[in-house]
Amino acid sequence: MxxxxxxxxxxxxxxxxELVVKADLAENSAVRGCMVIKPYGxxxxxxxxxELDRMFKETGHQNAYFPLFIPKSFLSKExxxxxxxAKECAVVTHYRLKNDENGGGVVxxxxxKLEEELIVRPTSETIIWDTYRxxxxxxxxxxxxxxxxxxxxxxxxxxxLFLRTAEFLWQEGHTAHETKEEAVKEAEQMMNxxxxxxxxxxxxxVIKGTxxxxxxxxxxxxxxxxxxxxxxxxxxxxxxxxxxxxxxxxAFDVKFAxxxxxxxxxxxxxxxxSTRLMGALIMTxxxxxGLVLPPKLAPIQVVIVPIxxxxxxxxxxxxxxxxxxxxMRAKGISVKFDDRDTQKPGxxxxxxxxxxxxxxxxxxxxxxxxxxxxVARRDTLTKESVSMDGIVDRLEELLNQMQENIxxxxxxxxxxxxxxxxxxxxxxxxxxxxxGFLSAHWDGTxxxxxxxxxxxxxxxxCIALDAxxxxxxxxxxxxxxxxRVLFAKAY
Amino acid sequence: MxxxxxxxxxxxxxxxxELVVKADLAENSAVRGCMVIKPYGxxxxxxxxxELDRMFKETGHQNAYFPLFIPKSFLSKExxxxxxxAKECAVVTHYRLKNDENGGGVVxxxxxKLEEELIVRPTSETIIWDTYRxxxxxxxxxxxxxxxxxxxxxxxxxxxLFLRTAEFLWQEGHTAHETKEEAVKEAEQMMNxxxxxxxxxxxxxVIKGTxxxxxxxxxxxxxxxxxxxxxxxxxxxxxxxxxxxxxxxxAFDVKFAxxxxxxxxxxxxxxxxSTRLMGALIMTxxxxxGLVLPPKLAPIQVVIVPIxxxxxxxxxxxxxxxxxxxxMRAKGISVKFDDRDTQKPGxxxxxxxxxxxxxxxxxxxxxxxxxxxxVARRDTLTKESVSMDGIVDRLEELLNQMQENIxxxxxxxxxxxxxxxxxxxxxxxxxxxxxGFLSAHWDGTxxxxxxxxxxxxxxxxCIALDAxxxxxxxxxxxxxxxxRVLFAKAY
Numbered sequence: 018m019x020x021x022x023x024x025x026x027x028x029x030x031x032x033x034x035e036l037v038v039k040a041d042l043a044e045n046s047a048v049r050g051c052m053v054i055k056p057y058g059x060x061x062x063x064x065x066x067x068e069l070d071r072m073f074k075e076t077g078h079q080n081a082y083f084p085l086f087i088p089k090s091f092l093s094k095e096x097x098x099x100x101x102x103a104k105e106c107a108v109v110t111h112y113r114l115k116n117d118e119n120g121g122g123v124v125x126x127x128x129x130k131l132e133e134e135l136i137v138r139p140t141s142e143t144i145i146w147d148t149y150r151x152x153x154x155x156x157x158x159x160x161x162x163x164x165x166x167x168x169x170x171x172x173x174x175x176x177x178l179f180l181r182t183a184e185f186l187w188q189e190g191h192t193a194h195e196t197k198e199e200a201v202k203e204a205e206q207m208m209n210x211x212x213x214x215x216x217x218x219x220x221x222x223v224i225k226g227t228x229x230x231x232x233x234x235x236x237x238x239x240x241x242x243x244x245x246x247x248x249x250x251x252x253x254x255x256x257x258x259x260x261x262x263x264x265x266x267x268a269f270d271v272k273f274a275x276x277x278x279x280x281x282x283x284x285x286x287x288x289x290x291s292t293r294l295m296g297a298l299i300m301t302x303x304x305x306x307g308l309v310l311p312p313k314l315a316p317i318q319v320v321i322v323p324i325x326x327x328x329x330x331x332x333x334x335x336x337x338x339x340x341x342x343x344x345m346r347a348k349g350i351s352v353k354f355d356d357r358d359t360q361k362p363g364x365x366x367x368x369x370x371x372x373x374x375x376x377x378x379x380x381x382x383x384x385x386x387x388x389x390x391x392v393a394r395r396d397t398l399t400k401e402s403v404s405m406d407g408i409v410d411r412l413e414e415l416l417n418q419m420q421e422n423i424x425x426x427x428x429x430x431x432x433x434x435x436x437x438x439x440x441x442x443x444x445x446x447x448x449x450x451x452x453g454f455l456s457a458h459w460d461g462t463x464x465x466x467x468x469x470x471x472x473x474x475x476x477x478x479c480i481a482l483d484a485x486x487x488x489x490x491x492x493x494x495x496x497x498x499x500x501r502v503l504f505a506k507a508y
Numbered sequence: 509m510x511x512x513x514x515x516x517x518x519x520x521x522x523x524x525x526e527l528v529v530k531a532d533l534a535e536n537s538a539v540r541g542c543m544v545i546k547p548y549g550x551x552x553x554x555x556x557x558x559e560l561d562r563m564f565k566e567t568g569h570q571n572a573y574f575p576l577f578i579p580k581s582f583l584s585k586e587x588x589x590x591x592x593x594a595k596e597c598a599v600v601t602h603y604r605l606k607n608d609e610n611g612g613g614v615v616x617x618x619x620x621k622l623e624e625e626l627i628v629r630p631t632s633e634t635i636i637w638d639t640y641r642x643x644x645x646x647x648x649x650x651x652x653x654x655x656x657x658x659x660x661x662x663x664x665x666x667x668x669l670f671l672r673t674a675e676f677l678w679q680e681g682h683t684a685h686e687t688k689e690e691a692v693k694e695a696e697q698m699m700n701x702x703x704x705x706x707x708x709x710x711x712x713x714v715i716k717g718t719x720x721x722x723x724x725x726x727x728x729x730x731x732x733x734x735x736x737x738x739x740x741x742x743x744x745x746x747x748x749x750x751x752x753x754x755x756x757x758x759a760f761d762v763k764f765a766x767x768x769x770x771x772x773x774x775x776x777x778x779x780x781x782s783t784r785l786m787g788a789l790i791m792t793x794x795x796x797x798g799l800v801l802p803p804k805l806a807p808i809q810v811v812i813v814p815i816x817x818x819x820x821x822x823x824x825x826x827x828x829x830x831x832x833x834x835x836m837r838a839k840g841i842s843v844k845f846d847d848r849d850t851q852k853p854g855x856x857x858x859x860x861x862x863x864x865x866x867x868x869x870x871x872x873x874x875x876x877x878x879x880x881x882x883v884a885r886r887d888t889l890t891k892e893s894v895s896m897d898g899i900v901d902r903l904e905e906l907l908n909q910m911q912e913n914i915x916x917x918x919x920x921x922x923x924x925x926x927x928x929x930x931x932x933x934x935x936x937x938x939x940x941x942x943x944g945f946l947s948a949h950w951d952g953t954x955x956x957x958x959x960x961x962x963x964x965x966x967x968x969x970c971i972a973l974d975a976x977x978x979x980x981x982x983x984x985x986x987x988x989x990x991x992r993v994l995f996a997k998a999y
Contacts, residue, residue, distance in 0.1 A: 047582070047638050048626065051575035056654060059572045081550045084542035085628070085659055085675050086598075089605065091538070093613040103605035103614050107577075109628065110601045110616065112663040114580065114594035122584040123594050125601065125625055134616055135539065137576070137600065137628070147538050157850055163547060168576055168659065172603040184576050359648060 022371070024305045029249040033300060037178045040308045040372050042295065050176040050183030057372065058295065060316035062186070065294060066166065068218050068313075069188065072210050078162045078190060083144050085168075086135035091143040094268040098142065101235025105172040107137040107183075137170040142236060142261070142287055145191045146269040153193060153283055155274040160203075161193040169291075179296035180253075180508050187291035193271070193283045197262070200284035201239070204260040207288040208241035211256035219294065220311040220424035221245050221301045222431045223255055224454070224503065226479025231463050234287075238262040244478045244503070246431045247300040250452020252478045252505035255297050258288035296508070302396075302423050308373030309396055311423055312416040319345060319352040319412060320374045321390075322365050324381035331356060334380055344409045350416070370395065375419050376412060396423050437501065441492045444504070448475055454505050458498035460491035469493050475504045513862070515796045520740040524791060528669045531799045531863050533786065541667040541674030548863065549786065551807035553677070556785060557657065559709050559804075560679065563701050569653045569681060574635050576659075577626035582634040585759040589633065592726025596663040598628040598674075628661040633727060633752070633778055636682045637760040644684060644774055646765040651694075652684040660782075670787035671744075671999050678782035684762070684774045688753070691775035692730070695751040698779040699732035702747035710785065711802040711915035712736050712792045713922050714746055715945070715994065717970025722954050725778075729753040735969045735994070737922045738791040741943020743969045743996035746788050749779035787999070792918050793887075799864030800887055802914055803907040810836060810843040810903060811865045812881075815853045815872035822847060825871055835900045841907070861886065866910055867903060887914050928992065932983045935995070939964055945996050949989035951982035960984050966995045 022039060023031045037043055042058030045051075054062065070080070086109065092099045113129030116122075138144065145163075152158060166188050176182050190207060194200040208225055215221045223243035233240040237259035245255045266272070266282040275281050302309040312318050321342070323334040338354060345352045353374075355365055362379065369377050379391040390408060393400045396419050403411055434453025438444045444455055459465060459477065469492075470476050484500045491498050513530060514522045528534055533549030536542075545553065561571070577600065583590045604620030607613075629635065636654075643649060661675045681698060685691040699716055706712045714734035724731040728750035736746045757763070757773040766772050793800040803809050812833070814825040829845060836843045844865075846856055853870065860868050870882040881899060884891045887910050894902055925944025929935045935946055950956060950968065960983075961967050975991045982989050 044639075044642070046575045046635065047579060048575045048577045048635070051577060053575065053639050054573040056570035056572045060570065062573075063571060079547035079551065080554060081547045082545040082553075082677065084537045084539045084544065085661065086539045086542060088538060089614060089616075092605070099605075099614055103607075106603070106605060107600045107626070108602040108605065108616055109598045111599040112597070114583070114590075114597060114599065114627075116594075123580060123590055125599055135598070136605075144537065144539070148535075148544050151535070170576065186573065 022305060022307060025248060032305070033296075034178065036299060036303060036307060042299070042308075043178045045178065048183075050173060052178050052182050052184075054186075054292070057316065061298070061310070061314055062292060062295060064314045064316065065214075065218070066188075069210075069214055069290065070166075072214060073164050073188075073190065076162075076206060076210060078164045078192075080165060081163045082165055082167070083141050083148065085138055087138050087141070087144045089134045089136055091147060092136060094143060095236045095264055097264075098236040102139045102171070105174075106139050107170045107172055109135040109137065138167070139169055139171045140287075140289070141165065141167070141169075141189055142191065142265050143269070146265040146271060146285070149191075149193055149283070150269055150271045153271055153273050156195050156276050159193055159195045159273060159283065160199065161191075162203075163192065164188055164190040177296075179292055179299070182292075185292045187289050189287060189289040192286045193266075194286070195273070195275070195284070197284050200262075200286050201260050204239065204241055204258045204286040204288065207258040207286070208243060208256070211258065211288075211290060212243050214290075215243055215245065215255055215294075215297075216424065218311065218313045219298050219301070220420060220427060221255065221297055222424065222428040224479060224481050226481040226484075226503065228257075228479060229463075229466060229477050229502070231466055232477065234259045236261060236264050237287075238264070242479050244454075244505075245297050245301065246434055246453060246505070247297070247508065248430065249300075250434060250506070252454065252503075252507040253293075253297050253300070254478070254507065255294060256288070256290040259286060261285035261287060301427050303373065306398065307371035309423060310373035310375060312375045312420045315373065315375050316351065317353045317369075317372075317374050318350050318416060319376045319378060320365075320369050321352065321354045321378045321380065322362050322369075323354075323356055324362050324379055330382060331358075333385065337385060338380060341405070341409060345412065348409060348413060350409075350412065366393075375416060394419060396426075435503070438492065439489070444475075444492050445473055448473055448504075448506065452506065454478065454503045456501045456503055457492045458489035458500075459502050460494045460496035460498055462494075465491060465493050465496075469504070473506075475506050478503045478505050478507060513796060513798060516739060523796070524787075525669065527790065527794060527798060533790070533799075534669045536669065539674075541664060543669050543673050543675075545677075545783070548807065552789070552801070552805055553783060553786060555805045555807065556705075556709070557679075560701075560705055560781065561657075563705060564655050564679075564681065567653075567697060567701060569655045569683075571656060572654045573656055573658070574632050574639065576629055578629050578632070578635050580625045580627055582638060583627060585634060586727045586755055588755075589727040593630045593662070596665075597630050598661045598663055600626040600628065629658070630660055630662045631778075631780075632656065632658070632660075632680055633682065633756050634760070637756040637762060637776070640682075640684055640774070641760055641762045644762055644764050647686050647767050650684055650686045650764060650774065651690065652682075653694075654683065655679055655681040668787075670783055670790070673783075676783045678780050680778060680780040683777045684757075685777070686764070686766070686775070688775050691753075691777050692751050695730065695732055695749045695777040695779065698749040698777070699734060699747070702749065702779075702781060703734050706734055706736065706746055706785075706788075707915065709802065709804045710789050710792070711804075711911060711918060712746065712788055713915065713919040715970060715972050717972040717975075717994065719748075719970060720954075720957060720968050720993070722957055723968065725750045727752060727755050728778075729755070733970050735945075735996075736788050736792065737925055737944060737996070738788070738999065739921065740791075741925060741997070743945065743994075743998040744784075744788050744791070745969070745998065746785060747779070747781040750777060752776035752778060793914050794864065797889070798862035800914060801864035801866060803866045803911045806864065806866050807842065808844045808860075808863075808865050809841050809907060810867045810869060811856075811860050812843065812845045812869045812871065813853050813856050813860075814845075814847055815870055821873060822849075824876065828876060829871060832896070832900060836903065839900060839904060841900075841904065857884075866907060885910060887917075926994070929983065930980070935966075935983050936964055939966055939995075939997065943997065945969065945994045947992045947994055948983045949980035949991075950993050951985045951987035951989055953985075956982060956984050960995070964997075966997050969994045969996050969998060
């Protein structure tokens with residue numbers, strides 16, 4: 018398969034768009050802004066889901082399912098929330114079509130207008146808190162630790178596969194607590210779960226921090242986030258966890274009898290990651306030859322390509338590799354033996370490179386004689402001849418090394434792209450030349466933040482949790498500042 | 509916990525509605541016809557999903573994801589399909605809300621009207637076949653064996669939790685094939701997968717058959733189904749698998765180059781089961797004390813309730829049961845130790861009975877002395893004292909027996925409720941007195957089928973695959989018939 022992939026240097030954005038389609042991850046559909054996630058892309062998402070779901074359950078959460086639709090009036094109950102979501106939502110107004118009397122196919126039946134319009138959920142705080150009111154009477158009913166895997170819709174004007182789509186898949190956790198402290202702890206815990214997942218499964222290093230007032234989730238008192246850095250020097254918000262205070266409990270009148278017998282509003286969190294993580298995964302590791310996948314999330318970890326002439330040679334190879342395939346499967350390694358006779362080995366090599374299969378084994382007649390496989394690593398694009406004796410242990414070791422290696426590579430890149438900046442001139446120059454995170458002093462006002470964004474397109478990605486106290490002056494206003502924050506252009 | 513459950517005999521329908529809510533399975537939401545699936549109900553659905561997903565993958569299918577929205581014009585492309593779904597669909601007409609100038613909260617922004625209305629998918633044949641056109645060029649691209657787990661919306665006027673809801677969760681398989689034979693084989697295979705799942709996991713015996721013309725899926729040439737029987741003598745369609753012929757390929761112009769180099773339309777199937785299966789599961793096995801769950805799908809298979817006074821006794825019991833809990837978990841038995849001090853043992857017994865936990869173990873001071881547990885079986889409501897020695901093996905054996913027993917019980921009931929009927933008088937009488945499946949001759953016309961339904965509310969559930977050829981005359985028209993079909997009142 019010829020790849021014809023635009024290089025990252027030539028046009029990073031084009032490279033990404035082409036890669037997503039050519040590697041069979043996703044494609045645009047006939048519905049504006051909505052994507053089709055193809056089987057290979059979905060298989061990666063399923064692996065992500067499985068790990069995250071396990072992590073959520075290990076931290077005491079259960080899954081549930083809430084309605085797709087939200088009554089219009091619910092959105093308005095929390096003031097910031099409606100402000101944040103009303104401008105980009107899909108609105109259901111009717112519940113029936115009918116045949117056009119003028120023969121123009123089907124048309125909306127004007128007699129089937131809903132009394133109150135329904136919004137396709139952009140996020141589910143409102144419908145969930147309306148439900149929690151029924152679930153909570155006393156402190157004995159708390160905490161509620163619930164997650165839902167669902168689709169949501171935000172009518173984005175400019176969309177890009179995985180990164181920004183009108184419909185996307187995600188999980189949204191919604192928890193209810195007795196005390197503020199417990200809710201804050203939960204929000205922090207879930208940020209840590211996300212960071213753990215990003216780093217140890219996706220191989221994507223992230224910075225943990227909190228959002229500024231203007232970047233905070235609509236309705237939250239504090240938004241914790243994990244921020245990753247892509248190879249073009251732009252940041253990507255990979256997950257958020259919100260401490261919602263009592264805002265939604267007040268909006269939906271969710272009270273509980275405390276241990277002291279008083280009535281109090283419940284404390285809340287919500288947290289989510291979405292198919293946007295697919296975009297982060299793709300952009301962090303991949304190269305001009307195609308996708309590079311961390312072994313822990315690769316649907317196929319090892320592919321074996323036989324090199325043969327005629328059925329007899331193929332049969333001999335098949336027989337020889339069979340016990341190795343069994344051994345790999347027994348160890349939980351997912352392996353594919355690609356014996357298709359419709360494609361040549363070179364075509365297959367290209368295809369698996371494009372699709373980011375971590376290890377590619379080739380075996381021909383000479384390998385059979387020498388008792389070896391040719392093993393190609395996707396991350397380093399290196400090849401070596403490996404003896405069949407004990408090869409499965411060696412492959413397992415290689416997969417672990419690769420998982421570590423691609424993380425380290427991404428970490429080195431990321432760390433080399435965090436730059437302390439003390440003047441606005443330097444800030445602007447660096448942003449255009451090197452990109453990455455710019456660590457700078459900021460005076461803490463929304464005005465300055467907005468002005469810097471207007472002038473440079475860089476936003477404050479987060480106030481890193483590990484930011485040291487340090488006296489300085491704002492790069493834009495010169496006013497005093499107590500700590501640096503991280504700016505970047507972002508997806 | 510006091511159950512206060514209406515008995516089945518008193519009011520079957522009320523019993524069901526109460527049970528679903530009281531056992532924490534689901535509840536109605538603020539959105540008409542849309543349910544909230546609560547954590548305990550969702551945990552059962554997750555177990556069902558996991559088994560079905562495994563079975564789909566073992567038969568060569570992959571998951572993918574297609575858009576929630578369907579352009580209105582797509583529905584019209586297949587004539588029967590639009591007829592079947594246009595009358596009950598949620599229609600998105602706008603993509604933005606705005607603040608009401610008169611201060612009435614948010615209103616639909618008239619400037620944000622969609623050029624073409626979007627339908628929230630009632631099923632995805634149209635959007636998927638529009639996509640498959642891009643995926644298929646040659647026979648080498650076939651078969652496509654894809655499944656999606658998704659939510660769908662059908663604007664039902666009368667809804668009931670799990671059985672008929674405006675939004676429900678389901679899986680829908682959509683496959684594309686080179687030949688008619690291969691597609692028919694696929695549709696039959698998936699019916700068999702569903703039957704296997706229903707019987708061996710849900711413990712629900714089903715009859716496999718095909719639908720009559722009038723009961724067929726909108727756009728299908730043949731609909732295969734599995735039909736189950738509930739305890740009130742009404743049938744429930746538990747899954748369908750459709751042979752779609754070339755209808756959707758023609759509507760969406762999906763052609764492929766054959767092995768002979770000709771251009772031909774692709775052959776299709778689709779198949780699905782939904783959260784309706786939860787209704788079937790609940791109604792098949794449960795009793796006046798609450799839910800009865802097959803061990804293979806029970807979120808908690810064994811619950812241990814300590815009977816104690818004071819912390820010291822509880823500590824002693826906890827210590828004693830710990831190794832048994834570990835042993836059970838190692839064997840893959842899901843076990844809960846309920847040491848809450850906020851509820852009394854009797855309350856807990858009631859709660860777990862209501863929730864259908866298969867095995868309940870009680871342990872008090874006397875059991876500690878006697879080296880026993882009191883083991884209560886949910887299906888038979890029997891108790892026995894069981895020695896701690898080798899108890900985990902015994903529990904495993906019991907769980908297997910229970911899985912078998914509840915299936916056998918349902919099978920006996922079902923078999924006792926298939927009655928051959930030869931006159932319309934007898935048909936009407938039996939329908940009112942005994943219910944169940946009535947096996948009767950039918951003249952094969954839609955008119956007769958409709959007339960019988962109008963007069964008795966019974967529909968033809970299916971033409972059983974194993975129906976013998978047998979000369980007879982239609983119970984209604986007296987015209988000749990070649991085989992009996994199965995009538996029943998149905999959910």
